[in-house]
Amino acid sequence: xxxxxxxxxxxxxxxxxxxxxxxxxxxxxxxxxxxxxxxxxxxxxxxxxxxxxxxxxxxxxxxxxxxxxxxxxxxxxxxxxxxxxxxxxxxxxxxxxxxxxxxxxxxxxxxxxxxxxxxxxxxxxxxxxxxxxxxxxxxxxxxxxxxxxxxxxxxxxxxxxxxxxxxxxxxxxxxxxxxxxxxxxxxxxxxxxxxxxxxxxxxxxxxxxxxxxxxxxxxxxxxxxxxxxxxxxxxxxxxxxxxxxxxxxxxxxxxxxxxxxxxxxxxxxxxxxxxxxxxxxxxxxxxxxxxxxxx
Amino acid sequence: xxxxxxxxxxxxxxxxxxxxxxxxxxxxxxxxxxxxxxxxxxxxxxxxxxxxxxxxxxxxxxxxxxxxxxxxxxxxxxxxxxxxxxxxxxxxxxxxxxxxxxxxxxxxxxxxxxxxxxxxxxxxxxxxxxxxxxxxxxxxxxxxxxxxxxxxxxxxxxxxxxxxxxxxxxxxxxxxxxxxxxxxxxxxxxxxxxxxxxxxxxxxxxxxxxxxxxxxxxxxxxxxxxxxxxxxxxxxxxxxxxxxxxxxxxxxxxxxxxxxxxxxxxxxxxxxxxxxxxxxxxxxxxxxxxxxxxxxxxxxxxxxxxxxxxxxxxxxxxxxxxxxxxxxxxxxxxxxxxxxxxxxxxxxxxxxxxxxxxxxxxxxxxxxxxxxxxxxxxxxxxxxxx
Numbered sequence: 001x002x003x004x005x006x007x008x009x010x011x012x013x014x015x016x017x018x019x020x021x022x023x024x025x026x027x028x029x030x031x032x033x034x035x036x037x038x039x040x041x042x043x044x045x046x047x048x049x050x051x052x053x054x055x056x057x058x059x060x061x062x063x064x065x066x067x068x069x070x071x072x073x074x075x076x077x078x079x080x081x082x083x084x085x086x087x088x089x090x091x092x093x094x095x096x097x098x099x100x101x102x103x104x105x106x107x108x109x110x111x112x113x114x115x116x117x118x119x120x121x122x123x124x125x126x127x128x129x130x131x132x133x134x135x136x137x138x139x140x141x142x143x144x145x146x147x148x149x150x151x152x153x154x155x156x157x158x159x160x161x162x163x164x165x166x167x168x169x170x171x172x173x174x175x176x177x178x179x180x181x182x183x184x185x186x187x188x189x190x191x192x193x194x195x196x197x198x199x200x201x202x203x204x205x206x207x208x209x210x211x212x213x214x215x216x217x218x219x220x221x222x223x224x225x226x227x228x229x230x231x232x233x234x235x236x237x238x239x240x241x242x243x244x245x246x247x248x249x250x251x252x253x254x255x256x257x258x259x260x261x262x263x264x265x266x267x268x269x270x271x272x273x274x275x276x277x278x279x280x281x282x283x284x285x286x287x288x289x290x291x292x293x294x295x
Numbered sequence: 296x297x298x299x300x301x302x303x304x305x306x307x308x309x310x311x312x313x314x315x316x317x318x319x320x321x322x323x324x325x326x327x328x329x330x331x332x333x334x335x336x337x338x339x340x341x342x343x344x345x346x347x348x349x350x351x352x353x354x355x356x357x358x359x360x361x362x363x364x365x366x367x368x369x370x371x372x373x374x375x376x377x378x379x380x381x382x383x384x385x386x387x388x389x390x391x392x393x394x395x396x397x398x399x400x401x402x403x404x405x406x407x408x409x410x411x412x413x414x415x416x417x418x419x420x421x422x423x424x425x426x427x428x429x430x431x432x433x434x435x436x437x438x439x440x441x442x443x444x445x446x447x448x449x450x451x452x453x454x455x456x457x458x459x460x461x462x463x464x465x466x467x468x469x470x471x472x473x474x475x476x477x478x479x480x481x482x483x484x485x486x487x488x489x490x491x492x493x494x495x496x497x498x499x500x501x502x503x504x505x506x507x508x509x510x511x512x513x514x515x516x517x518x519x520x521x522x523x524x525x526x527x528x529x530x531x532x533x534x535x536x537x538x539x540x541x542x543x544x545x546x547x548x549x550x551x552x553x554x555x556x557x558x559x560x561x562x563x564x565x566x567x568x569x570x571x572x573x574x575x576x577x578x579x580x581x582x583x584x585x586x587x588x589x590x591x592x593x594x595x596x597x598x599x600x601x602x603x604x605x606x607x608x609x610x611x612x613x614x615x616x617x618x619x620x621x622x623x624x625x626x627x628x629x630x631x632x633x634x635x636x637x638x639x640x641x642x643x644x645x646x647x648x649x650x651x652x653x654x655x656x657x658x659x660x661x662x663x664x665x666x667x668x669x670x671x672x673x674x675x676x677x678x679x680x681x
Contacts, residue, residue, distance in 0.1 A: 007521050010546070014513035119335045121534045123566045132545060139547035214510040216538050216566050218333060224508050259514035264503045265476050 006137035011260045012253075017144050017213065019252030020151035024206035025229035026236070026244040027158060028080075028199030034175045034239040035195050038096065041103040042083060044226015045110035046200045050076040050207025051217045052114060055122050065127040065212075072208045073201040080200020081193050089189070107222075114219040124215040147209045154205060155245055158198065162241055171195055175239070235275055237288025246286055251275070321368045322358060322628055324349070324618065325388035327399035327409055332376015333508075334532055336562040337401050337607050341423060342371055343600050344608035345398060348615035351595075358619055361626045374400050374409075381405035385412040385420070395622070396420070396633055398614045401607055402532070403427035403480035410443040417442060419634050421617060423610035426450045426556065427483045431657035439657045442634055446614040446645070447579055448681075449658045450480075453555055454487030456663050456679040457528065457577050461553060462497050464665075464677070465575075467525035469500045471550075473515055473539060474530050476504035484530040484555050500524050516543050527552050533560040537567030544570060551575075556663075559606040564671050571668045575676060579606040580647040581664045584675035589646040606647070613645035 025047050032040045053075040057068040087106055091099045131142040162168035170191045173181045182188050210225070211217050228251060236247025251271075258270045284290050326345045329338035349367045357364035370392045372384035381400045388394045389412065396419040400406045406425035413420035414433070421444045422430055428450060431443045461467045470492055474485040489499050500522040503515040516539070519527060527543070527550050529536050540552055554576035563571065582593055582603050592612055596604040604612075618633075621640060625632035642651045643659075650659035660681050667676040 003521070007517065010517045010520075011514060014511075014517060017513070018511050115331055119331050120562070121333070121335075121566065123537075123568075130545065132547060134547060139545070141545045143545070210510070214538050215541065216510075216534055218534070220333070220508065221510065225510075256514040259503075260518060264505065264515050264518070268506065 003137070008260075009138045011256055013138065013140060013144060015253040015256040016148050016249070017252075018256060019249035020148050021206050021210050021213070021225070022229050022232045022252050023155060023245045023248035024151050024202045024209075025225065026232040026248045027155070027241060028203045029230050029233040030236070030238055030241055030244040031171075031195050031199045033233070034241070035171060035192060036088075036092070036099075037239075038088070038099045039103065039230070039238075040083075040088075040199075041100065041226075041230075042106035042110060043199070043203060044222035044229065045107045046076055046079055046083070046222075047203040047207045047210070047226060047229075048217075048219060048222030049079055049110055049114065050200075050204035051124075051211040051221065052118065052122070052207075052219075053204065054208040054211045055124055055217060058125055058127055059122075068127060069205060069208050073204040076204025076207065077197040077201035080196040080203075083200075084193055084196040089192075107226075111219050111222070118219065121216050121218040124211045124217060126215070127212060143213060147213060150205070150209065154202060158202070159241060161198070167191065167194060231275065235278055235285055237285030240285070240287045243285055243287035250278075250286075320357075320363070321366045322360070322622065323368050323370060323392060323394045324615075325392060325394035325397040326369060326371045327374050327381060327384045327388070327397060327405075328371060329376050329401060329405065330371075330373040332374070333534055334376060334402060334560075336533065336560045336605075337424070338373070338376075340560070340605050340608040341399055341401055341611045344596065344604060344611035345369060345371070345615060347592075347596060347599055348612050348619075352619060359623055360628055365628065370394055374405050376405070378405055378408045382408040382412050385409040386416075389413070389416045389418045394418070395628055395630060396618055398423065398611060398618065401425060401611075402478075403430055403483070404478050406430045407479055410440060414440045414442050417634075418630050419444065419618075419637060421446060421614040421637075423447065423614045424556075424607050425480070426453060427479050428658075429479065429483070439655060441638075444617070444637055444657045446610045446617060446647070446650070446659065447556075448661050448663060450484040450487050452681060453577055453663060454484050455491045456665075457553060457555060458488055458491035458495055458497065460575070460577070460665055460677075460679070461492065461526050461528070462495050465526055465551065465553070467497070467551075469498050469522075469524045470526050470528055471501035471503070471519040471522055471524035472499065472528045472530070473501075473503045473505070473512065473519065475507055475509075475532075475535070477506040478532075480557065481530050481532075485528070488528055488530065510538060512539050512542050513546065516546050516548065519543075520546055520548050524550055526550060528554070530555040530557065532557045533563040534566065536563060537570065540567060540570050540574075556606060559666070559673070561602060561605060564668070564673075568671070572670070573668065575665055575667050577663050577665050577679070579661075579663065580609050581666055581675035582609075582673070584664070585646070586648065588644060592646045609646045613643075613647050613650075616645055617643055 028043045050072050053072040057063045057071045087102050133140045170186045232248035232251045233244045236243030254271045259267050328341040349369045357366045374381040374384050398421050400409050401424035403425040406422040419442050423446045426449050433440050472485050475481040501519045552574045556578040558576040559578040621633050621636035625636040648661050650661045662680045665676045666673045
């Protein structure tokens with residue numbers, strides 16, 4: 001292969017890896033927004049807590065990859081449900097600003113709670129033996145393959161759950177109308193908890209994969225990644241699950257390609273200008289639909 | 296009721312003020328350290344060495360100031376790895392705790408804002424580890440600040456040493472640099488390295504950046520791989536370097552890496568492991584090739600904390616050495632007198648080697664060492680003199 005093609009293929013692979021991780025986190029933002037029209041700003045920190053669960057399971061319990069991933073997802077899901085039950089549920093009928101402030105506060109709490117327990121950055125032991133293949137100059141690592149395919153697998157599973165199962169149908173119903181759906185016998189509280197559990201569980205999976213790909217973790221790691229995932233959800237059309245995935249791959253792709261094309265110093269400037277233009281053209285995101293407000 | 300309450304408050308205030316008045320015989324010194332945040336290992340080393348230095352003086356009955364011996368009291372502030380909190384900590388130490396002088400912060404991106412406060416409040420600040428020239432230079436006049444000193448060499452020197460080392464010892468004709476553009480230290484030394492390397496006849500084939508807290512460097516590293524350098528320079532902090540090296544290896548990069556004094560923490564070895572074996576970095580001193588003065592410090596430190604002192608610890612100890620020396624010569628516990636004594640110090644023999652001070656400069660002239668990472672240990676490789 002010519003050198004130029006090799007270079008671009010490598011960058012596309014990098015973008016896929018980054019986009020997959022953003023996508024898993026973006027799903028949590030978009031699901032909660034879809035059901036409660038609330039932005040759960042603590043979600044990036046749930047992702048961070050997931051990475052720390054992965055650290056605990058891998059280091060102290062000495063578990064291999066699959067049980068670590070499972071345990072992390074369950075742990076993160078529990079954290080998500082706990083946040084919803086203790087902090088968001090009492091505020092469900094309060095002004096929306098209260099819920100957002102609470103979410104920001106919870107994020108700070110999770111960061112500083114973790115910081116108090118683990119002030120030093122932690123190293124994640126390599127759970128998977130890393131094999132690198134050289135495909136005509138493009139290097140592909142087993143970790144990249146696992147991250148990309150596992151993320152895609154989880155996303156398709158979620159898509160299936162939301163569009164093809166009774167639970168998914170209930171979720172979509174609640175997001176459609178919160179007044180009459182309970183009258184049809186849909187357990188609203190349970191479905192909302194399930195939504196939080198799924199979103200947080202996916203963030204836990206993202207935390208595990210992130211921790212394996214970038215094996216130095218610290219309590220502040222969720223802030224920037226969380227923001228990027230939130231932006232992904234917005235450009236995809238917040239509230240729309242497929243939109244969040246598309247948005248995440250667009251953001252990952254733009255970030256990597258801007259670095260590849262321009263001097264890397266301009267990365268954030270060029271990347272976010274492009275995204276801003278996209279929002280100007282499509283204010284509701286790529287797959288988002290404008291909601292008409294009836295007065 | 297209200298009256299009694301205010302009376303109580305006033306008497307409580309008086310009691311507090313009175314007790315501070317009564318404890319005249321102690322010298323208060325402040326430390327600002329990165330105890331939490333993204334480089335807690337740096338802050339912990341700094342705090343440990345500060346306590347060691349102060350305990351030594353107090354065990355000997357205190358510091359001779361004029362005719363009397365005074366005990367030293369340490370006030371340690373955490374800057375949480377944030378620039379604004381560094382400035383706030385300096386402000387608090389100076390106005391609230393009324394310390395005589397401050398040691399720290401260590402990283403340049405925290406030392407620069409803290410130094411501005413110290414300068415405007417006319418209190419001596421010695422930073423142990425901040426190598427960026429801007430720390431001791433006034434941004435408006437480009438003249439040395441009056442109250443800010445340091446115990447380490449500066450980046451123009453370190454960058455020159457590394458450029459020469461890469462060209463002459465490693466025979467690398469083409470170099471690539473990856474650095475944090477949002478951090479004063481990383482940016483400063485990357486630019487100095489580039490200038491020196493090109494002046495000496497080398498070629499910079501890639502000059503790539505990222506911003507603090509980035510974890511994915513794959514795009515930049517792919518670009519670097521494409522440029523085919525002979526050596527890659529990573530002037531970044533110990534928590535980032537392992538990620539950068541691991542990602543480079545995953546992308547199939549086999550080029551050797553070199554680093555600067557920000558690598559010199561034992562945490563680097565813990566986080567990076569075998570991936571870093573064989574690479575070189577420049578730093579302030581080598582624990583395994585130290586002068587006799589340093590030997591005692593190293594054994595004392597190991598006894599107290601169960602770990603070898605890294606360069607931050609050694610430099611903090613020297614910063615306190617400089618401070619004690621100046622307070623003794625000043626002969627009184629007065630901020631202005633300490634500054635005068637410190638600025639006329641011609642030379643000082645420290646744990647990190649001999650320092651010489653020029654008349655109008657706040658930056659000591661001292662040698663650097665190049666260490667190699669070998670079997671999970673920092674080992675002495677060579678010396679580089681100014």
